[in-house]
Amino acid sequence: MGKKAHRSAAGAGTGSASATRKPAGAAAGGPASAGKRQAHGGVPPALAGRPRPEANVRAPTPTSAGAEEELQVEQGRRESLGCLDRVTADTGPQVVAATYWFDAAPAGQPYSVDIRFTGVRDGVRGKRTSQDRFDVVERVADVLPGSGRIGVTSRVEGLNPGAWRVTAGPAPRGGSPGVRLPRRASTANSRFGVLAQGPNVSLLSWPVLVGLGAVLALVLQAVLSARWGMNFGVVLAISAIGCLLGFVGGKVWYLVLHRKHPRELLTSGACIQGFLLVALGVVAGGSLLAGYPVGTVLDATAPGIFLGMAVGRPGCFLTGCCAGRPTSSRWGLVSSDRRLTLRRFPVQLAEAAAALVIGVVSLVLVLSAEPSVHxxxxxxxLAAYTFARQLLFPLRRDPHTATGRAVTMAGCGLVLIGAVAVQAFG
Incomplete structure (x- = not known):
């Protein structure tokens, strides 16, 4: 029995997904493909001629021809993997990520396409199990004409590790009238869990950039707090604890917002709202315990928070989270939401720019003026950042409700006006 699934996404990747199981088509790798492998000495044509480490070569015996073929296929696969993939190559059920590229129609109305992915694992002797093959249909809804090249990535979980042959093309009756899409064949290696991603997804960029932003925020806060006569070591310790607990708070906020199970805490995303709520709460409480004025500590913290966001937020753009809406505008940038790679509004970069402006302005105020109200x-x-964030929400793939946004923006506007008035006339 093979894996058979149908996935759909409204709004070019914003909808729900459903899956069903039914028998897959006939397994590949029959007598014809076996003859091709024998012509190359038991190695598939794509791997013929590759050198193999002597320590991994076994002398063939009359009863081990099939095992020798599997060994050679596995060696070729491991040679093409990175260091992290080699470590996790045999770690439980794996994921195969395959991407199909097509060009959006040049004009007309938005339309939908269904892309069918079928895959079989190489080096399998005898009958393939359901973990050695898959058959998945991915629906791309509301394709915008004129939006250029689009890549849809199917991530199939629960498979056996190995090298895979994948064929992708339009599903029967799955395209828009007048849109002709070709079938394409490719190869892919299974990967462990979240490591299996499509193009334009750099998972490492998020922790690196967010980490750099956190370091910048802590250093800047320590310098500004020392300028106001506080022990920067104590302030730094309080803030470091706040960052650690805030990271957990951001993940819990994400789980509650997306109705995820608590067991997904380690692998889930994180929301900036939860981080700020917990981290700033820890900073305020720690300041009281240390005998420092809470308002003064928060003023010294503000520039670092927003300049740190300006550094870390592009990591969301590079790793495919908080993605912007698809667009056919020339101002769009090609990015991914970890499923669809296409031209989008770079909402994460716009938010980073807003945080940069707010951080610079707050730093100038802290350095140049003695606030009458700390x-x-x-x-x-904080009010300016929240206001700007609400303005950008409609440009995201997952916009929030208009009513909630309006109420939040009104409240932030009042706070911002009050803060400016206090700073100017207090």
Whole structure:
């Protein structure tokens, strides 16, 4: 029995997904393909001529021809993997990620296409199991004419590790009238869990950039707090604890917002709202325990928070989270939401730019003016950032409700006006 699934996404990747199981087609790798492998000494044509480490070569025996063929296929696969993939190559059920590229129609109305992915694992002797083959249909809804090249990635889970041959093309009756899509064949290696991603997804960029942003925020806060006569070591310790607990708070917020199970805490995303709520709460409580004015500590913290966001937010753009809406505009940038790679509005970069402006302005205010009401700079900066974030929500793939946005923006506007008035006339 093979894997048979149908996945759909409304709004070019924003909808729900459903899956069904039914028998797959006939397994590949029959007598014809076996003859081709024998012509190359038991090695598939794609791997013929590759050198193999002597330590891994076994002398063939009359009863081990099939095992020798599997060994050679596995050696070729491991040679093409990176270091992390080699370590996790045999770690439980794996994921195969395959991408099909097509060009959107040049004009007309938005339309939908269904792309069928079928895959078989190489080096399998005898009958293939359901973990050695798959048959998946991915629906791409509301394709925007004129949006250029689009890549749809299918991630099939629960498979046996190995090298895979994948064929992808339009499913029967799965395209828009007048849109002709070719079938394409490719090869792919299974990978462990989240490592299996499509193009334009750099998972490492998020922790690197967010980490750099956190370091920048802590250093800048320590310098500014010392300028106001506080022990920067104590402030730094409080903030470091706040960052660690805030990271957990961001993940819990994400689980609650997306109704995920608590067991997904380690692999889930994180929301900036949860991080700020917990981290700033820890900073305020720690300041009280240390005997420092909370408002003064928060003012010293504000520039680092938003300049750190300006550094870390592009990591979301590069790793495919918080993706922008698809667009056919020339201002769009090709990026991914980890399923569809296409031209989108770069909402993460716009938010990073807003955070940069807010961070610079708050830093100038902290350095150049003695606030009459400590905490006003922080309150104004936070209100300005929240206001800008609400403005950008409609440009995201997952926009929030209009009513909630309007109420939030009205409240932030009042706080911002009050903070400016206090700073100017207080």
């Amino acid at each position: 905490g006003a700079i922080f309150a104004g900066a």
